[in-house]
Amino acid sequence: IVASSMAGVIYSLLSGQPICILGGTGPNLAYTVAFYKLCNSLDVEFLPCRVWQGLWCSLITVILAVTDCCAVMSYVTRYVEEIFAALISLIFIVEAVYAIGETFWNKDNSTAFLTALLALGTYILAIKLRDLKKTAWANRFIRITIANFAVTIAIAVATGLAQIWRADVNLEWLMVPDEIVPTLKDDVTGEPRSWLINPFGEKKTLPTWAIFAAFLPGLGMAVLLYLDQNLTTLLINRPTSGMKKPAGYHLDLFICGLIIFPICSIMGLPFPCAATVRSITHLISLTTYTERPVPGGGVQKIASKVAEQRWTHFAIHVLMALALLFSRYLRYIPKAVLFGVFLYMGITSINGNQLFERLFLWGIFDVTKYPRLPYVTRIRTSRLHFFTAIQFLCLVVLYALKAIKQTAVAFPFFIAFLIFVRMWLRHLFAPEELAVLDAHEDLPPDALKKVAEMGTQTWMGAQSGGEDDVVRGTSNHSLMESMEKEETFGEAVHRLREPARASSKEPARASSRTRSDAETACV
Structure with a gap:
C-alpha cells in the first residue's frame, strides 16, 4: 500500500x-x-x-x-x-x-466450503452490481453510482456475512x-x-x-x-x-x-x-x-x-x-x-x-x-x-x-x-491477412464489405508495399489513391469510422437509410 x-x-x-x-x-x-x-x-x-x-x-x-x-x-x-x-x-x-x-x-470441509462461497459470492455480486447500469431499475444516478462502487459493495457485503461464522469456521x-x-x-x-x-x-x-x-x-x-x-x-x-x-x-x-x-x-x-x-x-x-x-x-x-x-x-x-x-x-x-x-x-x-x-x-x-x-x-x-x-x-x-x-x-x-x-509471422501469413488479424482498428462491417468490392489487393497495398507498410498505413497503393486522393491507410480507417460513429449517435436517421445509402456514406 x-x-x-x-x-x-x-x-x-x-x-x-x-x-x-x-x-x-x-x-x-x-x-x-x-x-x-x-x-x-x-x-x-x-x-x-x-x-x-x-x-x-x-x-x-x-x-x-x-x-x-x-x-x-x-x-x-x-x-x-x-x-x-x-x-x-x-x-x-x-x-x-x-x-x-x-x-x-x-x-476442513466447512472452511473450504465457506471460502468458495465467499469468493464466488463476491465475484457474482460485483458482476451483477456492475451490470445494474444497463437495467431500468431506480433512476440513472442510483444505477451508475452502485455500478461504479460494485466491487467495494461486494467486498463489504461478503465481509459482513463472513463475520457471522467468524467464531465457528x-x-x-x-x-x-x-x-x-x-x-x-x-x-x-x-x-x-x-x-x-x-x-x-x-x-x-x-x-x-x-x-x-x-x-x-x-x-x-x-x-x-x-x-x-x-x-x-x-x-x-x-x-x-x-x-x-x-x-x-x-x-x-x-x-x-x-x-x-x-x-x-x-x-x-x-x-x-x-x-x-x-x-x-x-x-x-x-x-x-x-x-x-x-x-x-x-x-x-x-x-x-x-x-x-x-x-x-x-x-x-x-x-x-x-x-x-x-x-x-x-x-x-x-x-x-x-x-x-x-x-x-x-x-x-x-x-x-x-x-x-x-x-x-x-x-x-x-x-x-x-x-x-x-x-x-x-x-x-x-x-x-x-x-x-x-x-x-x-x-x-x-x-x-x-x-x-x-x-x-x-x-x-x-x-x-x-x-x-x-x-516471423510475415512468412506464414499474407500482408493483407496480418493487416486484418493484427490491426488496432476494426472497420465497420459495411465499410469493409464496400472496400472488398472495390478490390482487396488495391486497398491493402499488397501489390508493391510490404506488410509493415500496410500495418502502419503508409502504403502508396491504397484505395484512396485509386480515387485520385492522397490518403494514408490510417487516415482512411479514421474517415471510414466516422460515419459509423455518427450513425450510432443518430439511430433514427441511420435506421431510415437504405443499405446502399449506408454503404455510400461509409465510402
Missing part, C-alpha cells in the same frame, strides 16, 4: 500518461518470488541483495529512457499486446482458483499490523525491520560478488518493468481507446527509473509499474461509450469520449495512503473475499481482448453463427484459427515459463522475444 500510494502520487504529477495506474503486477510478483528462491539457494540475504537488484534496475531503466529505447515499442503490435494482457488475466484467474482449491486440500483473515510498520519481524527479538534496508547486509555481510551478480537479476527486472510499463501504456493509447492527448513513454519510464524504483529499493518495497488491469479499469471509468450492432449478433462498444486528466489518479493514491490510518479494520476482511476480487479482475479484463474472442470461436462449430467482424469476414476460417493457435501457444509457453521455478527468472525475456515471433 505504501509503495503504490507513494508511486501513484509522484506519477500522477510528473508522468506523461496519468491514465495508467501504478502498482504491483502478477509478473513482477512472480519474478520477485523467483529471485527470493535464488537468494536462498545461494545463501545470501534477500533484502540487501534486492537493494542492489533494484539499483541496477533503476540505472538500466534510466539508460533505456534517455537513449530512446521506448521507440522499440513501435514494433509491438496488437499480437504481442493481447498475449501480455491475456497473461495478466490468466495470472489473476489461476491464482484465485488455486487459492480456493488449496483450502479443500489443507483445511477457521477462515483465513488479512494479517495487518495495528500501526504503520513493516510486516517483517526479527526472528529473535520480534521487532519489525527498519524502513531503510542496509545494502551491505542486515544480519550478515553481503558478499561483494553478490553486489555485481545482482546485475543480471536487475537486468531481468528492468526488462520486465520496461515491458510491463510500456505494453500497458500501449494498451491504454491504442486507437480504439479514443485518447486524444499524446503519450509520454520516455518520460514515464524516466520518472520510474530516477525516482520511484530507487526509493522502493532502499525501503524494501515492491516495484510499482503500470498495472494492466487497474489501468484499463481506470480508462473504462473515464470513457463514454456508444454501442454499434455487429451483423451476426452482439454489439461492439466504441469509445466516443475520454476524460483525460490527472486528478482521479492523484485522488486514488492519496485516499490509498489515508487508508493506512484505518489499517486495523482490514483484519476483518477474509482472504476469500480477495480471491473473489482477483477472479473479478481477471475475468472482466478478458473483455475487449481479441485473443479470447477468437478462442471462444473454437467452441462454435457452425461458422455461419460467427459474429460478422472484420477478422471473420475477411479471413478464411482455417487461417483465422491457425493465427489464433500460434498466439495461444505463445501464451501457454509464457505462462509455463513463469510457473516453472527453474525458468521463472527468464520469462521476461520471452515477452521481448514475442516481438520477433510476430516478425
